[in-house]
Amino acid sequence: MPAPLQGIDRIDRLRHPPICEEIGPDVTQYLPPLLEKIQAMRDRSIYWRARQQFGVIYAELARLVNLKDGWDSYDAVPPSQAAIETAERILAHLRLEMLLPNRVVPSAEGGVGICFIDADRYADIEVFNDQEILGTTYRGKSEPHVWEVTASEESIGEAIKQIRAHLNT
Amino acid sequence: MLAEGRSTQPFENRDEELYRRYQLAHFVDGVLSNIGLPFPRFSVNRSSCSEPGDVLWDDEEERRFEGWGVLVFTVGEARMELRTGDGRQLGFDLEHNPLDLNYAHSEVICFDTTTGTEVKNPSRMVQKQYRAKISQAARPIIPAES
Numbered sequence: 001m002p003a004p005l006q007g008i009d010r011i012d013r014l015r016h017p018p019i020c021e022e023i024g025p026d027v028t029q030y031l032p033p034l035l036e037k038i039q040a041m042r043d044r045s046i047y048w049r050a051r052q053q054f055g056v057i058y059a060e061l062a063r064l065v066n067l068k069d070g071w072d073s074y075d076a077v078p079p080s081q082a083a084i085e086t087a088e089r090i091l092a093h094l095r096l097e098m099l100l101p102n103r104v105v106p107s108a109e110g111g112v113g114i115c116f117i118d119a120d121r122y123a124d125i126e127v128f129n130d131q132e133i134l135g136t137t138y139r140g141k142s143e144p145h146v147w148e149v150t151a152s153e154e155s156i157g158e159a160i161k162q163i164r165a166h167l168n169t
Numbered sequence: 170m171l172a173e174g175r176s177t178q179p180f181e182n183r184d185e186e187l188y189r190r191y192q193l194a195h196f197v198d199g200v201l202s203n204i205g206l207p208f209p210r211f212s213v214n215r216s217s218c219s220e221p222g223d224v225l226w227d228d229e230e231e232r233r234f235e236g237w238g239v240l241v242f243t244v245g246e247a248r249m250e251l252r253t254g255d256g257r258q259l260g261f262d263l264e265h266n267p268l269d270l271n272y273a274h275s276e277v278i279c280f281d282t283t284t285g286t287e288v289k290n291p292s293r294m295v296q297k298q299y300r301a302k303i304s305q306a307a308r309p310i311i312p313a314e315s
Binding site for chain 1: 190192194195197198199200202203204205206207208211212227234236238293296297298301302303306
């Protein structure tokens with residue numbers, strides 16, 4: 001909002017270099033639409049969208065901390081702190097790789113599952129409370145492919161690569 | 170349905186349905202995730218002596234599992250054989266295991282096909298294979314609401 005010119009002394013108007021200038025109607029007319037365009041671009045930005053969606057996924061993970069024994073109405077134990085931390089590390093990898101999971105869910109075996117769905121293609125990374133990690137992919141009712149993942153950066157990176165390839169095939 | 174001292178019944182019909190509770194969280198974009206299924210020895214109710222909605226009733230607490238849904242798969246879908254990494258062949262079958270307050274209660278069990286003995290703790294890889302296959306077969310018969 002430009003300062004009203006009526007409040008500026010005549011001497012100030014004559015100063016050189018000038019300390020104020022009148023904002024013409026062009027600027028006031030075009031600035032709001034320009035700001036709206038910038039906001040629209042931000043809304044369309046893959047980066048910002050991914051950032052927001054990962055925020056939702058992290059919130060899902062944070063909620064798992066509150067689960068109690070028998071949360072599945074049978075005998076499931078809640079995810080351990082170690083499993084949640086490992087899942088967090090995997091999510092950080094996924095964020096770097098811009099591969100967004102559909103959901104993070106508690107495992108009925110005790111642990112955390114990170115799930116990916118694209119039409120009939122399914123994949124997950126399941127982190128168990130004892131720190132064992134498995135990757136799984138399948139399409140529809142096809143034979144599931146299950147493999148062991150370790151907590152190393154390389155192994156997590158390789159699992160993400162496999163899942164991306166499966167979802168994009 | 171109360172057991173009332175009745176004996177167990179074998180699973181003779183491959184088309185007999187099996188029911189289990191599930192949460193909406195494990196239904197991801199229309200696909201049932203195997204992450205919500207445990208193994209080994211997970212509980213189901215058999216259809217020959219129960220209705221799908223019966224698994225939504227907590228017999229001991231005498232309350233309903235509000236918002237939960239019910240999955241269904243058949244005996245034929247639950248029965249399978251899987252090979253382990255060390256070359257053993259494991260079989261999966263059902264055992265009718267009535268509870269005092271739930272005659273329909275049954276359990277999925279795993280056994281060594283060579284010796285016939287129960288394998289209580291098969292490798293995670295095999296468990297995961299089995300859970301994935303059951304999740305592929307199961308479909309909601311009563312949809313979860315929350």
